[in-house]
Amino acid sequence: MNNIERYKKYRQTQVELHTKILDDYVDEVGFKQAAHTLGILNNRDQVVMEHETEYDALYDFNIYEKFRAGKSILSLFAENYSSENQVENEMLAAMLQSKASLYEVIHVDKTEGVLMLNDIMSDLNEPIKIIDISLSNNTISSPLIYTRVLDLEGFSMTSGLGFVFSIDHKDYILNRSRKMLKKLKSGDTSLDNFITYFHLNRSDGILTRFENVK
Known part of the structure; x- marks a missing residue:
């Protein structure tokens, strides 16, 4: 079985x-x-979405972020769930270890569905290889992507989360995110980053279809 399969x-x-x-x-x-x-x-207790793709982001937020008494729904699920097979076990482990960050796309191979990413928020400079067929076919040239990466044997993949920005706006996005983060006081860096980049996506993002989270 090859990596695409x-x-x-x-x-x-x-x-x-x-x-x-x-x-x-x-x-x-x-x-x-x-x-x-x-x-x-x-204030009328209504969820306000600007685009249908924001539902994917809200699903991801619900599953992975620790805003319910410091725990994620994912961790609660994992504590009470018995995996049905090895693939499910590996996937659940990757989901629990995953993290969201801002990445720069440095290479795209549409034939293999592969993207090479650099984590801008990390001191590590080692490129990350992800497979995402729809994203590799639809991505703009060398964008910035805020996404959640799940590491598996031989490759990584996204959770389905994706906020895409133009590389030309890199300095602005980084400066603006720092200012927005100063106003958030949750004490959870991952949570604050997600909220920040969700709203940056509304103001400065590029609409791109990731594979649905649900």
């Missing part, structure tokens, strides 16, 4: 796990709690 198998497993988590652990109250934390619940 493995990727498709892992992606399908990921979608199934995301669906189980959202269906079993996130009710309407929890969904609105996430929207409130993200700053998209209005």
Whole structure:
């Protein structure tokens, strides 16, 4: 089985796990709690979306971020779930170890569905190889991407989260994000970064379709 075939198998497993988590652990109250934390619940208790792709971001936020008493829904799910097979076990482990960051795309191979990324928020300069078929076919030239990376054997993949910015706006995005982060006081860097880049995506992002998180 080559990496593309493995990727498709892992992606399908990921979608199934995301669906189980959202269906079993996130009710309407929890969904609105996430929207409130993200700053998209209005004073009429309505979730305000600017584009349908923002639902994917809200699903990701619900699953992975630790805004419910310092724990993620993902970790609660993992504590009570028995994996049904090895692929599911590997995927769940990768999900638990994943992190979101701002990456610069340094190479795209549309034939293999591969993107090479540099983590701008990390001191490590080692490129990360991810497979994302839809993103590799639709991405602009050398963008910045705020995404969540899941590491698997031989390659990595995204969770389905994706805020895309023009490389020409790199300095502005970094400067603006630092100013926005100073106003957030949650004490959780990952949570604050997600909120910041969600709103930066609204003001300065480029609409790009990632594969759905659910």
